[in-house]
Structures are given as structure tokens and as C-alpha cells.
Amino acid sequence: xxxxxxxxxxxxxxxxxxxxxxxxxxxxxxxxxxxxxxxxxxxxxxxxxxxxxxxxxxxxxxxxxxxxxxxxxxxxxxxxxxxxxxxxxxxxxxxxxxxxxxxxxxxxxxxxxxxxxxxxxxxxxxxxxxxxxxxxxxxxxxxxxxxxxxxxxxxxxxxxxxxxxxxxxxxxxxxxxxxxxxxxxxxxxxxxxxxxxxxxxxxxxx
Numbered sequence: 001x002x003x004x005x006x007x008x009x010x011x012x013x014x015x016x017x018x019x020x021x022x023x024x025x026x027x028x029x030x031x032x033x034x035x036x037x038x039x040x041x042x043x044x045x046x047x048x049x050x051x052x053x054x055x056x057x058x059x060x061x062x063x064x065x066x067x068x069x070x071x072x073x074x075x076x077x078x079x080x081x082x083x084x085x086x087x088x089x090x091x092x093x094x095x096x097x098x099x100x101x102x103x104x105x106x107x108x109x110x111x112x113x114x115x116x117x118x119x120x121x122x123x124x125x126x127x128x129x130x131x132x133x134x135x136x137x138x139x140x141x142x143x144x145x146x147x148x149x150x151x152x153x154x155x156x157x158x159x160x161x162x163x164x165x166x167x168x169x170x171x172x173x174x175x176x177x178x179x180x181x182x183x184x185x186x187x188x189x190x191x192x193x194x195x196x197x198x199x200x201x202x203x204x205x206x
Contacts, residue, residue, distance in 0.1 A: 019081040022084045034047055054090075075202070078199065110147070110182070118183040119186040127203075143182065
């Protein structure tokens with residue numbers, strides 16, 4: 001039986017560099033947040049849980065690829081970058097105090113980051129020739145699940161013990177709606193890109 005041939009398409013240097021830089025900056029920001037939670041604007045915002053969870057999330061793709069996928073696909077630089085950006089942007093936003101000084105920043109993060117995660121999942125798992133319905137279905141399924149999981153984790157991590165719990169219900173509904181909208185936009189962008197011959201590499205997991 002012949003071995004499967006793994007394609008290794010040229011990946012733009014920008015994508016690789018951005019991925020490595022984002023991971024390195026994320027680790028540095030997390031160390032700073034744990035040591036100086038007040039300066040990182042993460043006091044009472046589960047800095048310790050972020051310090052553990054975000055590296056686990058952002059290094060999941062490299063670990064899975066090395067242990068399980070490297071004989072099945074070339075390294076998925078773009079999906080890995082999209083996942084890392086969700087963690088990095090949250091920590092950077094807190095470090096710059098954008099969540100407390102820019103009224104729409106939290107909403108923007110829920111919209112964009114849910115979309116980025118849904119896009120990464122679709123790029124990893126769907127063939128490039130499927131119809132829009134399949135792309136939308138998978139984006140919504142994954143995006144909505146991620147949005148719900150984040151709200152549950154956020155509530156138990158710090159909202160349940162803060163003054164924000166009085167407004168948590170309305171805020172949670174808004175965040176879930178924005179996350180779902182982000183997943184829909186991700187489906188539209190990915191499907192359109194595939195139809196125009198973009199984002200076709202690497203091939204998804206088989």
C-alpha cells in the first residue's frame with residue numbers, strides 16, 4: 001500500500017512570522033499578568049486561569065499536528081494563527097485597558113474572536129468544495145458552542161463574585177448573539193474565499 005503524499009504548499013512568511021510573534025507575545029503578556037495583575041488590568045479577572053488556559057489553547061494545534069496529524073496534512077499555519085489571535089487579543093486588550101475605556105470593545109471581541117475560532121475549525125475540517133450550507137452549519141455549531149462555553153467559564157471564573165453579576169444576564173445574551181453573528185460572518189468570508197481560490201491550503205483532516 002502506497003503512503004499518502006502530504007502536500008507542503010508555500011506559506012506566506014507573514015503568516016508564519018505573525019504566528020510565532022503572537023505566541024511569543026502572548027506568553028510574555030501572560031507572565032506579566034500573573035506577576036503584575038493590577039498593571040495588566042486583570043485583578044479579579046481570573047488572571048491565573050487565563051495564564052493556564054490560553055497557552056493550552058494556543059498550542060493545541062502544534063501539539064496535535066506533531067503527535068497525530070503530521071502524516072495527514074501540512075502544518076495549518078492560518079488556523080493556528082487564528083486561534084492564537086483570540087487569546088492574544090484578549091490579553092492585549094486587558095493590558096491596554098480597552099475593556100474598561102472603550103465601551104464597544106468587549107462586544108467587538110466576542111464578535112471577532114468567535115468568528116476566528118469558527119473559521120479555524122472549518123479550515124481544519126471541511127473540504128474546500130462544499131456548499132455554503134455546510135460551511136454555515138459547521139461555523140454555527142462550533143461558534144455557538146464556543147460562545148456558550150466562554151460565558152459559562154467567565155461566569156464561574158469571576159462574574160459570579162463581582163458587581164457585574166447584576167447585569168450578567170443581559171450582557172450574556174448580547175455576547176451570545178454577537179458570537180453567533182461572528183460565526184455567520186466567518187462562514188460567509190470562508191465560502192467566498194474558497195469560491196475565488198483562496199485559503200485552499202492545507203487540505204483538511206481526512
